[in-house]
Amino acid sequence: MKQFIYDRNREILSCGAIRDEQAQLLAEHIEYCRAKSPYYAKICKDIPAVTAADSFDILASLPFTSKDDLAGNINQFVAAPECDIRDIAFSSGTTGAPLPIVYTENDLRRLAYNEQKAFIACGMTPLDKILLTCTMDRCFIAGLAYREGVRAVGAAVIRNGLNSLESHAGIIASMKPSIIIGVPSFLKKLGKFLDAEKIDHNFVKKLICIGEPVRGNDCQLSLPGSLLESLWGARVYSTYASSETITSFCDCEAACGGHLHHDLAILEIIDDNGNPCGPGVQGEVVITPLQMEGMPLLRFKTGDISQYFDEQCACGRSTPRLGPIAGRKQQMMKINGTTVYPETVFSCLEALPGIIDYYITARSNDGHLEQAEVTVSVSGDSGLTVEKISNRIAAAARVRLPAAIKPYDQVYQRIFYGASRKPVRFFIVDGREELKG
Numbered sequence: 178m179k180q181f182i183y184d185r186n187r188e189i190l191s192c193g194a195i196r197d198e199q200a201q202l203l204a205e206h207i208e209y210c211r212a213k214s215p216y217y218a219k220i221c222k223d224i225p226a227v228t229a230a231d232s233f234d235i236l237a238s239l240p241f242t243s244k245d246d247l248a249g250n251i252n253q254f255v256a257a258p259e260c261d262i263r264d265i266a267f268s269s270g271t272t273g274a275p276l277p278i279v280y281t282e283n284d285l286r287r288l289a290y291n292e293q294k295a296f297i298a299c300g301m302t303p304l305d306k307i308l309l310t311c312t313m314d315r316c317f318i319a320g321l322a323y324r325e326g327v328r329a330v331g332a333a334v335i336r337n338g339l340n341s342l343e344s345h346a347g348i349i350a351s352m353k354p355s356i357i358i359g360v361p362s363f364l365k366k367l368g369k370f371l372d373a374e375k376i377d378h379n380f381v382k383k384l385i386c387i388g389e390p391v392r393g394n395d396c397q398l399s400l401p402g403s404l405l406e407s408l409w410g411a412r413v414y415s416t417y418a419s420s421e422t423i424t425s426f427c428d429c430e431a432a433c434g435g436h437l438h439h440d441l442a443i444l445e446i447i448d449d450n451g452n453p454c455g456p457g458v459q460g461e462v463v464i465t466p467l468q469m470e471g472m473p474l475l476r477f478k479t480g481d482i483s484q485y486f487d488e489q490c491a492c493g494r495s496t497p498r499l500g501p502i503a504g505r506k507q508q509m510m511k512i513n514g515t516t517v518y519p520e521t522v523f524s525c526l527e528a529l530p531g532i533i534d535y536y537i538t539a540r541s542n543d544g545h546l547e548q549a550e551v552t553v554s555v556s557g558d559s560g561l562t563v564e565k566i567s568n569r570i571a572a573a574a575r576v577r578l579p580a581a582i583k584p585y586d587q588v589y590q591r592i593f594y595g596a597s598r599k600p601v602r603f604f605i606v607d608g609r610e611e612l613k614g
């Protein structure tokens with residue numbers, strides 16, 4: 178059984194020491210994949226024995242693993258015997274079919290350690306009380322990861338999950354949590370609700386944001402991020418992870434990008450041709466999680482677009498930091514030649530007073546998203562018109578998207594249509610269909 182024990186001194190290793198440790202762990206990881214994973218046994222069959230001296234070079238020579246590779250060969254990726262599997266979660270596949278991701282006891286310990294490192298980096302201590310507003314069930318791994326991470330820090334967790342504003346308000350009033358973990362657009366609604374109900378929340382010191390970006394590409398808070406800070410009077414941190422790689426990147430107290438946990442993953446950012454991007458250049462996030470047993474991966478293409486920064490951080494860590502997620506590669510729209518991700522439009526709408534909720538419908542022509550429309554619901558006294566909304570989007574995203582205003586019920590039903598586990602605000606329709614909004 179591997180030991181995952183937090184050590185503050187190992188958080189601030191030099192770049193050289195980090196590289197040495199990664200090289201050794203990577204060599205062990207590639208050999209584990211070759212020995213235990215039927216999928217990687219084939220891919221790695223002709224490479225020489227991997228040592229720390231050549232593990233990075235060998236990794237660079239291996240092919241990427243895409244979500245389609247996973248979906249098409251899911252059983253081939255399982256590297257542990259069935260009797261060692263302790264948890265099965267589901268990740269959303271590229272076609273929407275969920276993919277089972279298996280975790281061993283060791284993987285769950287690793288999961289706890291991973292979040293422990295992330296939470297300590299952003300200043301969580303055993304004295305904190307943390308309210309979870311994301312789901313623990315529905316086969317999600319994230320809620321479990323946060324819970325295990327809080328436990329590993331030695332703090333207390335309150336698992337209220339996907340509950341109503343009223344329910345969260347009651348718990349906030351009675352339990353006075355110091356940290357809340359949740360989706361920024363929900364935390365905005367919750368903060369406004371507390372203010373409207375005159376419920377005190379000045380004991381909430383930090384908001385750990387998941388799923389939606391709160392920073393711009395310069396890692397400074399975006400307008401929605403700043404609004405969240407002033408609404409709550411709390412500091413905003415963001416965290417990013419995926420079910421397949423169970424490796425999180427969480428802002429430290431310097432709050433300028435999510436640190437890589439060097440002993441748990443290798444990070445690459447690649448361009449459209451698979452070549453490495455340098456620091457500050459946007460590309461696809463590729464992760465090789467280290468020390469995984471159940472479903473180990475090599476060079477996993479997450480489909481998320483971001484960039485990394487490698488200057489020494491004010492917090493003392495030398496590990497690279499991952500910037501905010503600009504969007505999903507599959508959701509990249511090219512409107513009149515300008516690239517735009519839904520998140521940019523969402524950020525703009527989040528910052529627009531009077532918008533209650535929203536979604537985007539994009540039209541696909543041979544896989545290219547070149548037309549899109551925004552549908553919003555607005556409060557009665559907002560004074561917002563479709564022209565004003567389109568203008569604001571044009572100013573923020575450099576593209577003009579037609580907007581439609583619809584009653585809240587209709588917008589809500591579209592967003593929560595079906596049995597999705599989280600709000601879906603981006604829809605792709607076939608190019609031959611009319612954009613129905």
Ligand SMILES: [Zn+2]
Pocket residue numbers: 429430431432436490491492493494
């Ligand atoms: Zn830092």
